[in-house]
Amino acid sequence: MSEPILSEAEYDAITDAAAHWCMRLHEEDCTSAEREAFAAWLKADPRHAVEYEAMLEIWDVADQLPPTAVPQALALIPKRRRWQGYAMAAAISLLAVPVVGYLGWSLGWIPNAYQSFETSNQLRQVTLADGSQVELNLGTQLTYSNYKDQRRVTLKKGEAYFEVRHDAEHPFVVKAAEGQVRVTGTQFNVWMYQDQVRVTLLQGSVLVSSNTTHPGDGYRLDPGMQARYKSGDHEPQISQTYAQDANLAWRDGKLVLDNLMLSDALPLINRYLERPALLADKNTGTIRIGGIYSTGEVQRLLTSLPKVLPVYLTQNKEGQAVINAIPQDTPKG
Structure with a gap:
């Protein structure tokens, strides 16, 4: 049975509802009752899900609009398409109106191509709209937007x-946490866990910024160099590395821990866990671990730690695994 043809007003009502739910579900005060109502709305008509997915893509792009774009956009958007009180909603409406969308492209506000990619338990290779190739590690999310003055990737989580x-x-910019990587053409790897980022360069050159709010183009990497930064860093830490070292083993489905302290190894391990493990204290973090493991079996690595290290596992109130060092007997003297 074919779906009934809707009027323009009915289509507008679906779009408005999708925009409303998109905004509410992104708000911290969204209640359980609202989420249940959204689920019911989503199931009521297959067109609701289609429109909501489209709105999520617009939301990702709207989140990157410059602050000055929103007030200018409000003056151009038909009143019936505004959602009063929401700057982000105005940005969504800006993207939804074709004439204003063309103006947004010409001013460098809005992309003419947008892609979203996600992996769970399999590696994936994708081709971006500009022809660039990207390999995605397990549990990775990223988006690609093609603007008039630059190509922009946002790495939401994971590794690529x-x-x-x-x-x-037409520079290529990868945004990761509070920083970014800027290139024109090269080969490099970006790893991110929570607010920690590591950039490894194989060919070409890149400019790495740890905080995009600070002035400057960033710090230049040459092949064989690596940059690390985390939230709050004014500048990245630069070091020498090797093109075929442990940082790229994930492309072969391997996690290589090269005699690392647990404090350094745990973020690499947690990247593959549904619930991150914790260290009981700083002393536990000084214990070293080495070995080569399958990225698809990291949960097994965690549970087997007591067999290879002087540690034992407990759980906190939230059900997260906690790694504890086994107390050492004090020598009698």
């Missing part, structure tokens, strides 16, 4: 290896 198509007039 990039082979960027050269275009000196």
Whole structure:
């Protein structure tokens, strides 16, 4: 049985509802009752889910609009398409109106191509709209937007290896946590866990910024170099590395821990766990671990730690695994 044809007003009502739910579900004060109502609305008509998915894509792009774009956009948007009191909603409406959308492209506010990719328990290789190639590690989410003045990737979580198509007039920018990586054409790897980021360069050159609110183009990496930063860092830490070292083993489905302290190894391990494990104290973090493990069996690695290290596992109130060092007997003297 075919779906009934809707009037323009009915289509507008679905769009408005999708925008409303998109905003509410992104708010911290969204209640359980609202989430149940959203689930019911989603199931009521298959067109609701289609419109909501489209709205999520617009939301991702709208989140990148410059602050000055929203007030200018409000003056151009038909009143019936505004959602009063929401700057982000105005940005969504800006993207939804074709004439204003063209103006947004010409001003560099809005992309003419948008892609979203996600992996769970399998590696994935994708081709971006500009022809660049990207390999995604397990549990990775990223989006790609093509703007008039730049190509922009947002790495939301996980890890990705990039082979960027050269275009000196159209820089390629990867945003990760509070920083970014800027290139014109090269090969590099970006790993992110929570607010920690690590950039490894194989070919070409990149500019790495740990905080995009600070002035400057960033710190240049040459092949064989690596940059690390976390939230609050004014500048990244730069070090030498190797093109085929442990940082790229994930492309072969491996996690290589090269005699690392647990405090350094745990973020690498937690990237593959549904619930991150914790260290009981600083002393536990000084214990070293080594070995090569399958990225698809990291949960088994966690449960087997007491067999290879002087540690035992407990759980906190939230059900997270906690790694504890076994107390050492004090020598009698």
